[in-house]
Amino acid sequence: MMNFEFNIRKATVQDIEEIIRLRLELFKELGEVQSEQEEACVTTATRKYLEEALSNNEFISFLALSNDKVISVSGMVLFKRPPYLDNLKGLEAYIMNMYTVPQYRGQGLARKLLENxxxxxxxxxxxxxxxxxxxxxxxxxxxxGFSFKDNEMELFI
Structure with missing residues (x-):
């Protein structure tokens, strides 16, 4: 197991290119982006989305950095739905884009980002x-503390 120092911080619009870089690595690993053309389309659309969504806090991301290099990322989309008994404000978060560069896996980075x-x-x-x-x-x-519900996992806090 390697030993390295890292710090975690909330992403800003200045981090968009790093978020996109790790998102593309995730997509490639999952086989969801298979050509340079697909990569270019996803990059352009994601950049446009993040410029707006990071600015107005619809999308919140935490980054783990080691030697000023982003090595792990989390993403969270916030949205409001009509209230229901378990959630009278209707405010929900969808976790996505959890990705750690392969050589840094198994070090607890995803857990720290998720806790954030x-x-x-x-x-x-x-x-x-x-x-x-x-x-x-x-x-x-x-x-x-997440539990399964249909094909999702959820956590009420």
């Missing part, structure tokens, strides 16, 4: 956090 997402949700009044987990992510999400 959950804390941010508590701070801003989100009641329900949900996600679609990869097989690799399921153990982590379970450890942090």
């Amino acid at each position: 997402c959950i804390e941010e949700c508590k701070k801003i009044g989100v009641k329900r956090i949900w996600l679609h987990a990869s097989d690799d992510g399921i153990p982590l999400y379970k450890k942090l």
Whole structure:
């Protein structure tokens, strides 16, 4: 196991290119982007989305950095739906874009980023956090209290 120092911080619009870089690595790993043309389309659309969504806090991301290089990323889309009994404010967060560069995996980075997402949700009044987990992510999400509902996992806070 390698030993390295890292710090975590909330992403800003200045981090868009790094968020896109890791998002593309994730898509390539999942086989969702298979050509340079697809990569260019996703890059352009994601940049446009993030410029707006990061500015108005519809999308919140935390980054793990080592030697000023982004090595892990989390993403969270905030939205408001009509209130219901378990969530009278209707504020929800969808976790996505969790990705750690392969050589840094197994060091607890995803957990730290997810904990930051959950804390941010508590701070801003989100009641329900949900996600679609990869097989690799399921153990982590379970450890942090997420449970299965249909094909999703959720956490009420």
